[in-house]
Amino acid sequence: MLKQIEGSRAVAEAVALCRPEVICAYPITPQTHIVENLGQMVKAGEVDNCEFINVESEFAALSVAIGASATGARAYTATASQGLLFMAEAVYNASGLGLPIVMTIGNRAIGAPINIWNDQQDSMSMRDAGWIQLYAETNQDAVDLHIQATRLAEELSVPVMVCVDGFILTHAYERVDIPTQEQVDAFVPAFEPRQLLDPAEPVTIGAMVGPEAFTEVRYLAHYRQMQALWLIPELAEEYEQQFGRSTGGLLRSYRSDDAETLVIALGSVNGTIKDVVDKLRDEGTAIGSVSITSFRPFPAKRLREVVGQARRVVVIEKSLAVGIGGIVSTDVRMALAGAGLPVYTVVAGLGGRAITQASLREALLKAHRDVLERLTFLDLRHDVIHREIERLETQRRSGPVAENILRQLGSVADHIG
Amino acid sequence: MRTSHVKFYQTGTFTVGNRLLSETERSVQSTLERTNALNSGHRACQGCGEALGARYAIDAAMRATNNQLIAANATGCLEVFSTPYPETSWQVPWIHSLFGNAAAVATGVAAALRVKGRTDTRVVAQGGDGGTTDIGFGCLSGMFERNDDVLYICYDNEAYMNTGVQRSSATPPTARTATTQAVGPEPGNVFGQGKNVPLIAMAHEIPYVATASVADVRDLEAKVTKAMSMHGARYIHILVPCPLGWGSAPHDTVKLARLATESGLFPVFEAERGEITDRRTIRKQVPVEEYLRLQRRFAHLFKPVLQVDVIARLQAAADRNIRRFGLHGQGEL
Numbered sequence: 001m002l003k004q005i006e007g008s009r010a011v012a013e014a015v016a017l018c019r020p021e022v023i024c025a026y027p028i029t030p031q032t033h034i035v036e037n038l039g040q041m042v043k044a045g046e047v048d049n050c051e052f053i054n055v056e057s058e059f060a061a062l063s064v065a066i067g068a069s070a071t072g073a074r075a076y077t078a079t080a081s082q083g084l085l086f087m088a089e090a091v092y093n094a095s096g097l098g099l100p101i102v103m104t105i106g107n108r109a110i111g112a113p114i115n116i117w118n119d120q121q122d123s124m125s126m127r128d129a130g131w132i133q134l135y136a137e138t139n140q141d142a143v144d145l146h147i148q149a150t151r152l153a154e155e156l157s158v159p160v161m162v163c164v165d166g167f168i169l170t171h172a173y174e175r176v177d178i179p180t181q182e183q184v185d186a187f188v189p190a191f192e193p194r195q196l197l198d199p200a201e202p203v204t205i206g207a208m209v210g211p212e213a214f215t216e217v218r219y220l221a222h223y224r225q226m227q228a229l230w231l232i233p234e235l236a237e238e239y240e241q242q243f244g245r246s247t248g249g250l251l252r253s254y255r256s257d258d259a260e261t262l263v264i265a266l267g268s269v270n271g272t273i274k275d276v277v278d279k280l281r282d283e284g285t286a287i288g289s290v291s292i293t294s295f296r297p298f299p300a301k302r303l304r305e306v307v308g309q310a311r312r313v314v315v316i317e318k319s320l321a322v323g324i325g326g327i328v329s330t331d332v333r334m335a336l337a338g339a340g341l342p343v344y345t346v347v348a349g350l351g352g353r354a355i356t357q358a359s360l361r362e363a364l365l366k367a368h369r370d371v372l373e374r375l376t377f378l379d380l381r382h383d384v385i386h387r388e389i390e391r392l393e394t395q396r397r398s399g400p401v402a403e404n405i406l407r408q409l410g411s412v413a414d415h416i417g
Numbered sequence: 418m419r420t421s422h423v424k425f426y427q428t429g430t431f432t433v434g435n436r437l438l439s440e441t442e443r444s445v446q447s448t449l450e451r452t453n454a455l456n457s458g459h460r461a462c463q464g465c466g467e468a469l470g471a472r473y474a475i476d477a478a479m480r481a482t483n484n485q486l487i488a489a490n491a492t493g494c495l496e497v498f499s500t501p502y503p504e505t506s507w508q509v510p511w512i513h514s515l516f517g518n519a520a521a522v523a524t525g526v527a528a529a530l531r532v533k534g535r536t537d538t539r540v541v542a543q544g545g546d547g548g549t550t551d552i553g554f555g556c557l558s559g560m561f562e563r564n565d566d567v568l569y570i571c572y573d574n575e576a577y578m579n580t581g582v583q584r585s586s587a588t589p590p591t592a593r594t595a596t597t598q599a600v601g602p603e604p605g606n607v608f609g610q611g612k613n614v615p616l617i618a619m620a621h622e623i624p625y626v627a628t629a630s631v632a633d634v635r636d637l638e639a640k641v642t643k644a645m646s647m648h649g650a651r652y653i654h655i656l657v658p659c660p661l662g663w664g665s666a667p668h669d670t671v672k673l674a675r676l677a678t679e680s681g682l683f684p685v686f687e688a689e690r691g692e693i694t695d696r697r698t699i700r701k702q703v704p705v706e707e708y709l710r711l712q713r714r715f716a717h718l719f720k721p722v723l724q725v726d727v728i729a730r731l732q733a734a735a736d737r738n739i740r741r742f743g744l745h746g747q748g749e750l
């Protein structure tokens with residue numbers, strides 16, 4: 001049914017349609033509306049047979065989900081930013097134990113400096129944690145991906161993060177098609193756990209594993225993600241047949257066929273990128289884009305196919321690998337190794353900085369002419385950093401950097417509009 | 418079941434008592450039907466109090482639940498020595514997730530059991546003192562506060578044993594550990610620190626809190642049995658001497674547990690909804706020195722010179738416990 005609703009509400013409704021049995025929640029902006037909505041639905045009795053547990057931390061939230069999942073319940077939680085870091089130990093644990101938990105990430109920057117706005121540093125920090133990571137481009141995607149994630153997680157017994165850009169998606173009101181319970185029931189069967197804590201058949205889960213078997217256990221985690229490389233497109237196709245909507249599988253390409261320059265990004269920024277691609281195409285620039293839905297597993301082969309004859313690739317990164325540059329770019333370079341293409345990294349949108357069409361267009365045009373630097377920071381304020389670098393070089397006790405920069409800039413209101 | 422009427426002291430031991438009891442009152446450990454929840458073959462040190470405590474507690478919990486029991490375990494000696502891959506000593510469905518989250522994992526298990534309608538199956542969480550009073554404390558307090566249907570058992574050996582005997586917030590004053598060495602002007606752990614988690618548990622006003630020791634198996638079993646007859650958050654804190662960490666003889670484990678309680682250093686009591694309801698009285702208080710002398714972690718109190726003042730401070734702490742918890746059997750509870 002088409003609804004004009006907030007992204008968070010749409011995600012909550014999608015999660016509820018998947019018939020979760022245990023939901024654990026700890027609040028953090030911009031995830032709050034998702035769990036508030038779910039809490040309300042459970043309390044009002046709109047979700048059959050479901051426990052909603054308010055826990056004391058994100059670490060507990062995922063730990064409760066771990067216990068519930070190992071006892072055969074479909075478990076869900078959601079978090080963002082500092083919350084994801086706070087649960088980090090349990091993030092690795094859930095995947096190490098092979099528990100098919102679904103978790104929404106309302107993507108947000110990581111402090112310090114503390115910042116509540118969107119970028120993707122949080123989920124990127126967990127890219128090697130053994131979870132499948134799916135990135136939503138729109139709120140419709142967010143809904144569709146959650147439903148697919150539940151099935152994907154349980155078929156492979158691997159946990160899945162569905163990453164939804166904070167505020168840009170979570171707080172946006174737009175038209176979203178919410179499927180019916182019958183539709184979702186037909187797509188997501190009841191949870192059949194591969195392992196179960198059951199007195200009738202006692203098992204030990206989480207034993208100590210030494211060098212004699214650790215590599216094999218880890219390899220199998222990798223193997224299951226490799227299986228996801230075919231399962232994700234398969235489920236997307238089945239979903240499209242049943243729901244009439246495509247999520248594109250591992251990735252989605254846009255006007256990429258004869259493109260000389262290909263822009264690669266994850267999540268909602270693809271909307272802006274597509275607009276810029278359209279305009280540049282109108283002007284005769286051979287450009288296209290790729291929206292990566294599955295960042296883990298990384299769709300290297302699909303990407304190579306899509307990149308095809310392109311001459312260069314530009315990765316728009318909403319995160320920063322301090323000391324090297326791009327996180328997604330590294331994987332893109334690896335996937336395209338041997339192709340000899342330049343891979344440009346454009347770090348953009350950190351801490352919620354708007355990624356404007358004008359700035360994107362300028363960067364993409366430079367890349368198209370191969371005059372862009374290999375690593376650039378979109379809309380970086382050079383005057384500000386130069387003044388601060390000068391201070392660092394001339395004063396020993398130069399003080400806290402973030403506060404110095406804020407002082408330089410004056411009040412926030414001066415910079416809006 | 419009241420357990421205090423039979424005078425085991427007549428024999429000088431708590432264990433001989435089974436013969437004096439009717440069959441229904443005998444300990445779980447003395448029956449042929451005991452489940453050996455933590456089966457033989459595990460890798461604990463000789464004389465490990467934790468292995469003993471866990472076996473007593475989980476066997477009793479299994480009997481109380483007709484074997485419909487699931488256990489969540491924190492990282493620590495108990496976890497490591499019981500499950501060297503691919504062998505496991507556990508006869509119950511058992512999960513180990515992390516060091517600091519056993520209480521939360523158990524909450525998840527309980528929630529799943531509820532939605533699955535498996536009301537007959539119950540859950541126990543267990544961990545060492547470090548996993549309980551320090552790193553797992555947030556999850557533990559959360560589980561208490563929500564009154565989740567979990568029995569949490571802390572096996573207190575008064576330090577981080579699995580990592581080589583470092584201080585925890587349950588390490589007593591003056592005890593030598595790897596991070597509170599017996600050097601400097603105040604050798605060993607300092608006075609005035611540490612936390613009393615049974616009392617903190619009581620402050621959550623949860624249905625049931627108890628302390629116990631491996632010296633008194635029937636008391637321990639009775640408490641576990643009682644805990645399993647109740648619902649909501651329950652906490653049992655068991656003193657489990659550790660020969661390796663305490664520097665004691667393996668054959669002294671039970672004796673040390675008894676001396677700890679008989680000296681007043683480790684008060685044994687029960688509480689319901691924040692009120693103390695019962696305590697194990699001390700028939701004849703033993704001086705703390707008797708307890709301390711058997712452990713090398715306190716050796717610096719006796720050599721090269723007898724630390725009379727320091728021992729007096731420990732004695733004062735024991736005396737205070739005796740007054741505070743009414744361990745002489747006098748006064749109001």
Ligand SMILES: Cc1ncc(C[n+]2csc(CCOP(=O)(O)OP(=O)(O)O)c2C)c(N)n1
Nearest residue numbers: 493494516545546547548576577578579580
């Ligand atoms: C987050 C984390 N920090 C530290 C450790 C290392 N560690 C493992 S077991 C342990 C000590 C356990 O002490 P305690 O809980 O008292 O149990 P015991 O071994 O004494 O029975 C420590 C520090 C860990 N596994 N995880």
Ligand code: SF4
Nearest residue numbers: 461462465494659661
């Ligand atoms: S170190 Fe202590 S607690 Fe650990 S196995 Fe040995 S005796 Fe038991």
Ligand SMILES: [Mg+2]
Nearest residue numbers: 545546576578
């Ligand atoms: Mg310990």
